[in-house]
Every structure is written in C-alpha cells, then in structure tokens.
Amino acid sequence: xxxxxxxxxxxxxxxxxxxxxxxxxxxxxxxxxxxxxxxxxxxxxxxxxxxxxxxxxxxxxxxxxxxxxxxxxxxxxxxxxxxxxxxxxxxxxxxxxxxxxxxxxxxxxxxxxxxxxxxxxxxxxxxxxxxxxxxx
Amino acid sequence: xxxxxxxxxxxxxxxxxxxxxxxxxxxxxxxxxxxxxxxxxxxxxxxxxxxxxxxxxxxxxxxxxxxxxxxxxxxxxxxxxxxxxxxxxxxxxxxxxxxxxxxxxxxxxxxxxxxxx
Numbered sequence: 001x002x003x004x005x006x007x008x009x010x011x012x013x014x015x016x017x018x019x020x021x022x023x024x025x026x027x028x029x030x031x032x033x034x035x036x037x038x039x040x041x042x043x044x045x046x047x048x049x050x051x052x053x054x055x056x057x058x059x060x061x062x063x064x065x066x067x068x069x070x071x072x073x074x075x076x077x078x079x080x081x082x083x084x085x086x087x088x089x090x091x092x093x094x095x096x097x098x099x100x101x102x103x104x105x106x107x108x109x110x111x112x113x114x115x116x117x118x119x120x121x122x123x124x125x126x127x128x129x130x131x132x133x134x135x136x
Numbered sequence: 137x138x139x140x141x142x143x144x145x146x147x148x149x150x151x152x153x154x155x156x157x158x159x160x161x162x163x164x165x166x167x168x169x170x171x172x173x174x175x176x177x178x179x180x181x182x183x184x185x186x187x188x189x190x191x192x193x194x195x196x197x198x199x200x201x202x203x204x205x206x207x208x209x210x211x212x213x214x215x216x217x218x219x220x221x222x223x224x225x226x227x228x229x230x231x232x233x234x235x236x237x238x239x240x241x242x243x244x245x246x247x248x249x250x251x252x253x
Binding site (some may be wrong): 020034054102103 | 197201
C-alpha cells in the first residue's frame with residue numbers, strides 16, 4: 001500500500017500534517033505502539049526538515065508486510081556536507097526555525113536512531129533525498 | 137512509582153485545565169523543555185510535557201511522541217488552532233502563569249520522575 005503527500009517549504013502551521021496522516025493510517029494495523037512512535041518521530045523530523053530548509057517536497061510511504069519504506073524528496077538548497085549534517089548539534093537552521101523549537105542539529109541523528117536503515121543523498125542547489133526502512 | 141491523573145497533577149500546580157483528553161491516563165514522568173527536537177529524542181509514554189513554547193508544533197510533537205498532557209508555563213496562551221489539534225488527538229492542555237522551573241519543581245516534589253536519570 002503506497003501513499004504520497006506533498007510538503008510545502010516554509011509552511012510551519014501545516015508542518016507535520018503528512019506524518020500525522022501516516023500515523024493515523026498505520027494505527028489501523030496491528031503495530032506495536034513503540035514502533036509506531038519511532039515511525040512517527042522519524043517521519044515528523046524528516047517532514048520538518050523539508051519545511052525548514054526546502055522549497056517543496058514530498059513524502060511517500062510504502063506499507064509492506066513486515067516493514068515501512070519511506071522516501072522523502074525535496075527541491076531545495078540541498079546539503080553541502082552530509083557527514084557534518086549527521087553530527088549532533090550541527091545545524092544551518094534559521095532563527096525562525098529555532099523559534100519553533102527546532103534547529104538544534106538533532107533531527108538527522110534522531111531519524112537515524114529511529115529507523116533501521118537510512119540513506120541520505122543530496123545535490124547542492126537541486127535537492128535532497130532521504131530513504132528510510134523501519135521494521136514492524 | 138507514583139502515578140497520578142490529570143486532576144491530581146494539576147492540584148500540584150494548580151493551573152487552568154483548558155481541555156481534558158483521556159481522563160483515565162495515569163502519569164509517572166515529566167519532561168520540561170522549550171526545544172521540541174529534544175522532546176522527540178526520548179520515550180514519552182505516560183509523560184507530562186512542561187513547556188514555555190506555545191506553537192502548533194508543540195502539539196504535533198506531542199502527537200508524534202504519544203504525549204497526552206501538556207502544561208504551558210509562563211502565562212502562554214493556547215491559540216484556537218492548537219486547541220483544535222489537541223481536541224482531535226485527545227491531548228490534555230493546562231495553562232499556568234508559573235515559570236517552567238516552578239512547575240517542574242512542584243511536579244517533582246509531588247512524585248513525578250524524570251524521563252531518565
């Protein structure tokens with residue numbers, strides 16, 4: 001079962017609505033609450049990254065028998081140095097993002113912590129692609 | 137481990153209960169932060185969030201982390217769209233004029249525990 005959602009860059013009031021939809025859908029399945037929280041947190045962090053940094057993006061989730069696969073793609077400034085972006089505490093977030101309670105450089109490390117597989121690729125000036133696998 | 141419902145924990149502050157989610161939920165822990173990125177890092181079941189940040193993203197963070205009770209400190213006022221989202225997800229909202237420090241102190245004294253030691 002595959003679902004896709006659009007994400008609008010800079011729209012902080014709608015930020016999180018895609019992840020919310022996925023969580024709602026997954027609640028219908030027999031998934032352990034702890035796993036559901038890991039999925040929701042990973043997706044929400046990824047969605048807020050698009051809202052905070054990119055111009056537009058999408059989140060596609062594929063629900064399989066024993067795992068969830070996720071692709072979050074955006075058009076945006078991309079990430080210059082992925083290794084550095086993965087470090088805890090490193091952030092390029094704006095003051096606006098920080099005022100919303102984010103931008104502390106914990107997002108990507110937290111996505112890695114909450115997923116079983118994570119792959120991040122980016123072309124500066126073009127955009128970023130994040131793929132995740134989370135087992136049920 | 138001490139457990140308390142919304143009414144019991146609000147007696148420790150006391151604040152204004154704007155909205156009561158699931159009345160039967162029992163809380164054992166509290167986490168105080170204005171940084172949602174940190175809230176998202178820990179297991180938050182049966183945990184009360186105390187925060188001075190008052191934006192829609194606090195509600196989203198709670199929803200994703202399975203947090204069902206939020207106390208807003210320092211006299212922050214909840215907006216109608218925050219209230220609507222809280223209603224949808226059965227999240228209890230409490231407003232208090234006290235500082236984050238004082239609310240945390242009262243909850244700690246009342247027996248709630250940190251999310252980790």
